[in-house]
Each structure stands twice: as C-alpha cells, then as structure tokens.
Amino acid sequence: MDADSLSLLTQRLRAFAAEREWDAFHSPKNLAMALTGEAGELAAEFQWLTELESRALDPERMRRVQEEAADVLLYLVRLADKLQFDLLEAADRKIELNARRYPADRVRGSAKKYDEYKEPGGA
Amino acid sequence: MDADSLSLLTQRLRAFAAEREWDAFHSPKNLAMALTGEAGELAAEFQWLTELESRALDPERMRRVQEEAADVLLYLVRLADKLQFDLLEAADRKIELNARRYPADRVRGSAKKYDEYKEPGGA
Amino acid sequence: MDADSLSLLTQRLRAFAAEREWDAFHSPKNLAMALTGEAGELAAEFQWLTELESRALDPERMRRVQEEAADVLLYLVRLADKLQFDLLEAADRKIELNARRYPADRVRGSAKKYDEYKEPGGA
Amino acid sequence: MDADSLSLLTQRLRAFAAEREWDAFHSPKNLAMALTGEAGELAAEFQWLTELESRALDPERMRRVQEEAADVLLYLVRLADKLQFDLLEAADRKIELNARRYPADRVRGSAKKYDEYKEPGGA
Numbered sequence: 479m480d481a482d483s484l485s486l487l488t489q490r491l492r493a494f495a496a497e498r499e500w501d502a503f504h505s506p507k508n509l510a511m512a513l514t515g516e517a518g519e520l521a522a523e524f525q526w527l528t529e530l531e532s533r534a535l536d537p538e539r540m541r542r543v544q545e546e547a548a549d550v551l552l553y554l555v556r557l558a559d560k561l562q563f564d565l566l567e568a569a570d571r572k573i574e575l576n577a578r579r580y581p582a583d584r585v586r587g588s589a590k591k592y593d594e595y596k597e598p599g600g601a
Numbered sequence: 602m603d604a605d606s607l608s609l610l611t612q613r614l615r616a617f618a619a620e621r622e623w624d625a626f627h628s629p630k631n632l633a634m635a636l637t638g639e640a641g642e643l644a645a646e647f648q649w650l651t652e653l654e655s656r657a658l659d660p661e662r663m664r665r666v667q668e669e670a671a672d673v674l675l676y677l678v679r680l681a682d683k684l685q686f687d688l689l690e691a692a693d694r695k696i697e698l699n700a701r702r703y704p705a706d707r708v709r710g711s712a713k714k715y716d717e718y719k720e721p722g723g724a
Numbered sequence: 725m726d727a728d729s730l731s732l733l734t735q736r737l738r739a740f741a742a743e744r745e746w747d748a749f750h751s752p753k754n755l756a757m758a759l760t761g762e763a764g765e766l767a768a769e770f771q772w773l774t775e776l777e778s779r780a781l782d783p784e785r786m787r788r789v790q791e792e793a794a795d796v797l798l799y800l801v802r803l804a805d806k807l808q809f810d811l812l813e814a815a816d817r818k819i820e821l822n823a824r825r826y827p828a829d830r831v832r833g834s835a836k837k838y839d840e841y842k843e844p845g846g847a
Numbered sequence: 848m849d850a851d852s853l854s855l856l857t858q859r860l861r862a863f864a865a866e867r868e869w870d871a872f873h874s875p876k877n878l879a880m881a882l883t884g885e886a887g888e889l890a891a892e893f894q895w896l897t898e899l900e901s902r903a904l905d906p907e908r909m910r911r912v913q914e915e916a917a918d919v920l921l922y923l924v925r926l927a928d929k930l931q932f933d934l935l936e937a938a939d940r941k942i943e944l945n946a947r948r949y950p951a952d953r954v955r956g957s958a959k960k961y962d963e964y965k966e967p968g969g970a
Contacts, residue, residue, distance in 0.1 A: 482606035483689050490696055497705040503895050506666075507647040507655035511753075511894040513673070514760040517640035518887020521767075524630040525880040526872050529774070532630035535684065543629075544686050548695035550636070550677055551688055554670060561658065563667050565674055566606050572671035573613055582620040626772050634771040634876075637883045641764020644890075648757040649749050652897070729851035729935050736942055743951040752912075753893040753901035759919070763886035770876040778876035781930065789875075790932050794941035796882070796923055797934055800916060807904065809913050811920055812852050818917035819859055828866040 482566055488559045491552060506560050513553040520546035605689055611682045614675060629683050636676040643669035728812055734805045737798060752806050759799040766792035851935055857928045860921060875929050882922040889915035 495501050523543050524532050535543060558565040618624050646666050647655050658666060681688040741747050769789050770778050781789060804811040864870055892912050893901050904912060927934040 484606060487689065487692055494696065494700070497709070498703060499709050505652035505655050506658070507650055507652050507757075508894055510644045510647045510655075511757050511760075511890055514637075514640045514644045514757075514764070515887040515891035515894060517637045517673075518760070518884045518890075521633045521637045521880055521887075522884035524633045525877055525884060527630055529628035529630045532628050532633075533683070535629075540684065540686070543684065544691040545695060545698075547677060547681060547686075547688060548691040550640075550673065551692050552695060554673055554677070555692075558670060560656070561663065561666065563663070563670075565670060566610065568667040568671040569610055569674050569678075572668060572675060573617065575668075577617070580621060586620070586622050630880075631771055634767055634880050634883075637880075637887070638764045638768035638771060641761045641767075641883070644757055644764075645761035648754055648761060729853065733935065733938055740942065740946070743955070744949060745955050751898035751901050752904075753896055753898045756890045756893045756901075760883075760886045760890045763883045763919070767879045767883045770879045773876055775874035775876045778874050778879075779929070781875075786930065786932070789930065790937040791941060791944075793923060793927060793932075793934060794937040796886075796919065797938050798941060800919055800923075801938075804916060806902070807909065807912065809909070809916075811916060812856065814913040814917040815856055815920050815924075818914060818921060819863065821914075823863070826867060832866070832868050 484555060484565055487552075487555050491556050492559060495556070504556060504560060506557055509553050509557040509560060513550060513557065516546060516549035516553060520550060607678060607688055610675075610678050614679050615682060618679070627679060627683060629680055632676050632680040632683060636673060636680065639669060639672035639676060643673060730801060730811055733798075733801050737802050738805060741802070750802060750806060752803055755799050755803040755806060759796060759803065762792060762795035762799060766796060853924060853934055856921075856924050860925050861928060864925070873925060873929060875926055878922050878926040878929060882919060882926065885915060885918035885922060889919060 495504060520543065523539060523546060555565065558568075618627060643666065646662060646669060678688065681691075741750060766789065769785060769792060801811065804814075864873060889912065892908060892915060924934065927937075
C-alpha cells in the first residue's frame with residue numbers, strides 16, 4: 479500500500495508552486511489565512527439554504543461546493559507540507575483524542591451534551 | 602494501490618458519528634459552518650506571528666496547529682461523505698483547472714500577477 | 725449630530741493598544757486575520773443549533789454570542805482606524821450599492837433571486 | 848446627541864430586509880454564517896501581502912477592503928438587531944473585561960504575553 483494519496487497531492491502542489499516561483503508567498507501564516515478565505519467561500523454556498531436543502535444540492539451548487547472544498551484541502555495540504563507534519567497522522571491522533579473525550583455510551587443521542595462538546599464531527 | 606487513506610478516514614468518522622447518534626446534526630450546512638470555526642482557530646494560531654516566525658513554530662504551537670489542521674480535515678472529509686463526492690478527485694480537478702488558469706511561464710516570479718489570481722496555492 | 729459612537733470606540737481602542745504597546749502587532753493584515761478568528765468563534769456558537777433555536781438563545785449562549793460579536797466589532801473598528809477610513813461611511817455606501825443592485829420590487833419574496841444575489845443582508 | 852449611528856444603520860437594514868421580504872432568511876444562525884463568509888473575503892484581500900504592504904494599500908484594494916469591512920459590519924448589526932442586543936454596549940463590556948484581563952503595566956511590550964492573551968486588539 480502506498481503511503482497515501484495525500485502524499486501524491488502534496489508532491490503535485492509542491493511542484494505547482496515551484497514552477498510558478500510562489501514559495502515566497504507560501505508562509506504558514508499566509509496559507510492559514512488563505513484557508514480561512516476558502517472556508518468562508520465554502521460556507522457562503524450554504525448560508526441561505528435550510529439544513530434540508532443543504533442535503534440535496536442542485537448540480538451547479540454541488541459543482542461549486544466541490545471546488546471550494548478542494549480549495550480548502552489544497553491549502554491544508556500545502557500548510558502541512560510547509561510545516562512538515564503528516565496530516566493523516568494528525569487526523570488519526572485527533573480521532574483517538576475525540577474517542578476518549580466523547581465516549582459513545584455517554585454522549586449518545588444527547589443534543590445537549592453534543593453541543594457542550596462542540597466537536598461532534600469527531601473533530 | 603488502495604483507494605486512498607481518506608477513504609479509511611471517511612469510514613472511521615462515519616462510524617464515530619453513528620455510534621454517538623450525531624448524524625442528525627451533520628447536515629452539510631452545519632458541517633460547513635463548523636469547518637469555518639476550525640479554520641478560524643487555525644488562523645488564530647498565526648495571527649500575531651510574523652511570516653518568518655510562522656515558518657519555525659515552537660513545539661507547543663506546532664501541536665496546536667496540527668490539532669486545528671486535523672479538525673479542518675475531519676469536517677472536510679465528513680462534508681464530502683455526506684454530499685457523496687470524492688474529495689481527492691475534486692482536488693485533482695481543481696489542480697488541473699489551476700494549471701490552465703495560471704500557466705507557469707506566464708505567472709512566474711510575478712507577485713502582481715500572483716495576487717491578481719488570488720489563488721497561488723494552486724487553489 | 726455627533727460624529728458617532730464608533731468614533732468613541734475607535735479612540736478607546738487606540739488608547740488601549742498604545743498603553744500596552746501593541747501597535748506593532750496591529751498591522752491591517754494581522755487585524756483582518758484576527759477578525760476571521762473571532763467570526764469563526766461567533767459562528768461556532770450557532771453551528772449545531774437549528775435556525776429556530778438560533779432565534780431564541782438561552783442566557784448563557786446569549787452572553788457568549790454578545791462577547792464574540794463584540795470581538796468582531798472591536799477588530800473591525802481597529803482595522804478601519806489603522807487604514808484610516810470611516811466604517812459608517814463605508815457601510816452607507818454599501819447599502820446604497822445594494823439598493824441599486826437588488827431593487828425591492830424585483831427581488832421581493834424570491835428565494836431564488838435572493839440566493840443568486842448572495843448578499844441578502846443588504847450586505 | 849442621538850443614541851448612536853449604529854441605531855440608524857440598524858433601522859435602515861431592517862427596512863431594507865422588510866422591503867425585500869428577506870426576514871425569513873435572516874435567522875441568527877444564517878447571519879452568523881454569512882458574516883464568516885464576508886470576514887473570509889476581507890482576509891483574502893490581505894493574504895498575500897506582507898504586513899508592511901497591508902499598511903499602505905493601493906486605491907483599488909482600499910476600495911475593496913472598505914466594501915468587505917462594510918459587509919461584515921452590516922451582518923453584525925443585523926445579527927444584533929435580530930437577537931435584540933446593543934452592539935455598542937457589548938463592545939464596552941468587552942473592553943472593560945479586557946482591561947481587567949490585560950493590565951497595561953503587566954503586558955506592556957511583551958510579545959510573548961501578548962500572544963498568550965491572544966486578544967491584543969483589546970478584543
């Protein structure tokens with residue numbers, strides 16, 4: 479099994495930036511800032527939809543959502559590359575941490591507790 | 602090659618939410634909103650650092666940055682799962698789109714053009 | 725009419741930063757970044773609520789929402805001060821622009837058009 | 848002296864939404880979400896600038912920054928109106944809270960402490 483597909487993505491983005499001489503712009507600070515902009519664009523796609531509508535997007539909005547989600551991922555991968563950490567390992571560690579914080583048998587079906595934890599995505 | 606590590610992550614998060622009966626909260630709208638919150642926390646780690654400082658984080662901040670970056674990834678993976686699209690395919694499509702938009706020989710070394718494009722991360 | 729209450733707020737924040745020698749940190753770039761962090765914290769208060777629930781907050785959440793909203797305003801006022809523009813004048817111009825863009829008799833009661841405009845807040 | 852200019856702004860936005868029958872869209876949840884989108888657009892204007900560059904914007908970018916800052920303010924005012932709290936009073940309370948948290952003689956000139964507090968804007 480290969481390390482992971484994110485490694486390939488990391489390599490492609492590294493080459494992409496190098497070919498364009500964009501590394502000078504890609505400080506972690508700037509990348510984190512750019513990521514918030516893309517996250518904001520992603521949120522904007524949903525802001526006037528009801529939750530129900532958000533579960534069944536029309537094709538045009540679905541296309542835009544995928545593009546914005548991709549933008550977030552690309553900056554995230556680039557940030558991890560610049561700071562030299564493994565994004566998937568970080569995600570694994572966070573899931574384990576969340577599993578300890580929110581034991582299934584204690585939080586199940588509890589909206590109140592859910593909200594207290596504030597990280598119901600396992601995030 | 603296996604599908605990809607993000608598939609495994611998708612599976613784990615799906616089980617995590619199911620065990621806690623959190624699916625009702627995970628509308629795409631809510632997930633996108635939660636993602637902006639995590640992106641904001643990630644940005645907050647860098648907000649008072651210089652760009653230079655952001656390239657060499659102390660261990661404690663590095664730990665927090667990895668945790669916040671993981672949070673963003675987890676919500677992103679969960680959003681893609683709920684909307685049933687492949688995050689890596691979306692990222693590949695976006696890179697190809699960016700390659701056409703910002704041909705390397707036209708944008709190289711140009712801060713001005715870089716900024717006009719506004720998506721120098723290849724994003 | 726007096727200049728406005730935002731002028732007083734601007735003065736207070738200017739003194740607050742000066743007394744603490746924080747001006748070096750308050751570049752417009754950093755302030756804009758800090759603002760996204762606070763906006764993310766504000767959003768986080770609502771992320772798992774239904775729209776209906778968000779219209780009737782319990783006292784504890786209401787307190788936090790007011791505090792996060794205040795944080796956003798403080799950074800916004802500070803940013804405008806650093807860049808030397810009048811926030812209220814900018815808001816007035818934007819409302820006039822929106823009034824031309826979204827004539828009431830054309831957009832009334834139209835969710836679809838509303839969404840296309842994407843700026844239904846008059847923003 | 849009138850209460851404050853934000854009251855006038857509140858009234859104008861209330862009329863603006865009513866004329867367009869947009870109130871149904873303006874749940875606090877949706878407004879908070881829209882605000883993050885605008886905060887992200889504001890941040891995007893600064894993301895590739897150095898801090899120094901961000902202190903001296905060219906006229907075209909300055910125009911866009913003012914427009915995005917106005918958008919943030921408009922949604923913030925609208926949110927406070929919908930939740931029926933006074934934005935300026937909330938800001939005053941927050942400044943007083945910050946003054947107690949970060950006594951000038953203790954935090955002066957301390958980048959480290961500044962960062963620990965994480966809210967150097969007085970926010």
